[in-house]
Amino acid sequence: MREHILRFLENEVELNHIPGAVVQVMHQNQIVLQEAVGSRFVHLENKEPMKLDTIFDLASLTKVIATLPAVLGLIDKGEIRLDDPVTHFFPGFGTHGKENIRLRHLLTHTSGLPAHRQYHKNKLNKEEILDAINQEQLVAPVNSEVLYTDLGFMLLFRIVEKVTEQSFDTFLQEQFFQPLGMTETGFCPSFHQNRYAATEYVQALNDYKIGVVHDENSESMGGISGHAGLFSCLNDLTCFARMMENDGVYNGKRFLSKAALRLSRANITAFSEEHRGLGWMRKSPYLASCGDYFSEESYGHTGFTGTSIWFDPIIQLNVILLTNSVHYGRHNHMIRLRPLLHNIIRSYF
Numbered sequence: 001m002r003e004h005i006l007r008f009l010e011n012e013v014e015l016n017h018i019p020g021a022v023v024q025v026m027h028q029n030q031i032v033l034q035e036a037v038g039s040r041f042v043h044l045e046n047k048e049p050m051k052l053d054t055i056f057d058l059a060s061l062t063k064v065i066a067t068l069p070a071v072l073g074l075i076d077k078g079e080i081r082l083d084d085p086v087t088h089f090f091p092g093f094g095t096h097g098k099e100n101i102r103l104r105h106l107l108t109h110t111s112g113l114p115a116h117r118q119y120h121k122n123k124l125n126k127e128e129i130l131d132a133i134n135q136e137q138l139v140a141p142v143n144s145e146v147l148y149t150d151l152g153f154m155l156l157f158r159i160v161e162k163v164t165e166q167s168f169d170t171f172l173q174e175q176f177f178q179p180l181g182m183t184e185t186g187f188c189p190s191f192h193q194n195r196y197a198a199t200e201y202v203q204a205l206n207d208y209k210i211g212v213v214h215d216e217n218s219e220s221m222g223g224i225s226g227h228a229g230l231f232s233c234l235n236d237l238t239c240f241a242r243m244m245e246n247d248g249v250y251n252g253k254r255f256l257s258k259a260a261l262r263l264s265r266a267n268i269t270a271f272s273e274e275h276r277g278l279g280w281m282r283k284s285p286y287l288a289s290c291g292d293y294f295s296e297e298s299y300g301h302t303g304f305t306g307t308s309i310w311f312d313p314i315i316q317l318n319v320i321l322l323t324n325s326v327h328y329g330r331h332n333h334m335i336r337l338r339p340l341l342h343n344i345i346r347s348y349f
Contacts, residue, residue: 013038017333020050041198059303062230068279072260096137106152112138120216150227157226182236188223197324291342
């Protein structure tokens with residue numbers, strides 16, 4: 001398996017689809033493969049090698065590594081519920097037909113909110129962006145279809161702050177990351193400057209983004225949001241994966257209830273061809289980034305920078321793939337790369 005996977009990834013590097021990658025395969029709680037290939041930074045003839053401890057901009061993995069645990073933890077504590085209307089937290093949100101949107105709709109991408117808005121182009125700050133979301137009009141009726149959107153997770157991040165009366169980052173550090181041993185996970189990181197995987201070249205900077213969030217809206221929000229902005233490394237994500245596979249327990253400490261995780265993994269959008277749990281993507285009939293062989297019970301998520309994590313609970317398999325594919329620009333190579341890689345991995349189990 002190792003030679004097969006390395007050959008595949010090294011070929012992707014040679015094709016300039018990715019500058020490099022870190023990949024890990026865990027089966028039945030045992031790490032069976034852990035490799036780094038290629039470079040974390042490529043500039044003309046200068047290359048910095050990719051290493052197992054390279055720190056990545058997780059992009060939309062923020063939704064499931066940060067925002068989802070925060071929300072589920074607050075449900076476990078009786079602070080919020082899935083059927084709370086968003087207007088309970090933001091009274092001004094209930095305009096243009098949005099009064100029926102509940103937290104569950106934000107988590108399952110069934111709110112009908114637009115997929116994306118370039119708020120950063122108007123130089124809006126965090127509060128101005130949240131005000132703009134309050135004024136948005138729906139592009140689909142509530143709970144009628146799955147429409148993947150960052151906007152819902154921007155709202156969830158602020159709801160967590162309102163309920164906890166803490167900053168999003170502080171709450172996560174205290175309740176999850178530090179107790180889980182995820183000591184190199186966080187927003188706006190300032191550690192280990194020589195370990196970041198560089199993302200995209202930015203004309204205004206005349207340089208690549210290194211240790212600065214790639215997502216422009218998150219950057220406008222100060223680098224902290226519920227949809228993007230989290231940085232982490234393989235070792236920390238392994239701690240998270242072990243907690244997930246052990247039904248919310250890690251090193252003898254319970255972080256999330258079995259009930260919360262069971263519901264988060266369930267297919268809540270059976271009416272759609274795109275299957276969704278709470279936060280999590282589910283293995284869908286078409287275009288599943290986990291490939292063709294993962295079971296129908298599989299769940300995971302991807303990040304625009306080139307990251308992903310997938311679990312197949314039927315055989316206790318999880319795969320963490322970390323790349324900085326946007327280093328070469330906003331191409332769609334990862335759409336094909338991810339399922340091809342997961343097919344190779346799953347064929348050995």
